[in-house]
Amino acid sequence: MDTIKTVKVEAEMQEGFAIRSNINGHTLIIDQPEAARGSNLGATPLETFLFAIAGCVGTIGRIIAMQRKLELRGMQVQVEGDYNPAGLLGKPTDDRIGFQQIRISAAIDADWSEEEKKSFLDEVCHRCPIHDNISLETLVTHQSS
Template sequence: MAQGTAHIGKDRYRTQVEVGGHALTADEPESLGGGNLGPAPFDLLLASLGACTAITLRMYAEKKEWPLESLDVALRLSGGKDDRRIDRALTIRGLDEAQKAKLADVAERTPVTLTLKGGLPIETHLA
């Protein structure tokens, strides 16, 4: 399925990430001691959810031959360790209210949404 790598050297928190054959830079904001040279880890998590939501809903609309003009996904991570949550707002253009409601329902079942809601075991070992 998917795979990636992350490498950090001596440049404080700047991390070179490679996923799907694409290179990204992740960092922390200056307020946390980073150089703000790229998105922070939670920003990348939101990016993953936003991209999955947008792509899945576009695919669904195409399959139904609906005239979806555009879709914006606004995401906000809030809360702390014990009450963390993501609020997602969809702005959909070109569809009627019933079609918009169906896309909002489909958004609850995108692959990344289901992964985040269900949790994911992570096994760590030394290479």
């Protein structure tokens, strides 16, 4: 039987739009730019979400390379997503509130053929938990206290 591991993050609203969290001894702040009435103390939630995808892809890439004893000098991962901000602003829209499409590209620094790089990235994305969560439906619940 597989073991399920729970990951927990707690965050607290600060002044304005800033949200602060202490995760594993690291302080993270999410905010909005000044143009959106934030204090620009950190990346936006959407930017942080895309960064989490890039971070997971890079991490899984390193894990696979270590497991297979492959020489992977590095990866530059770019993640971009398209969304219509109308819904989050409370305006009527027929579009989903979230990203309509997310694109991941990786420049892989290794002495591999293009086919090997593509196969490697395919496996990385297949093994990435965050990629899995955005590719497949995940039950999300919420409650207030």
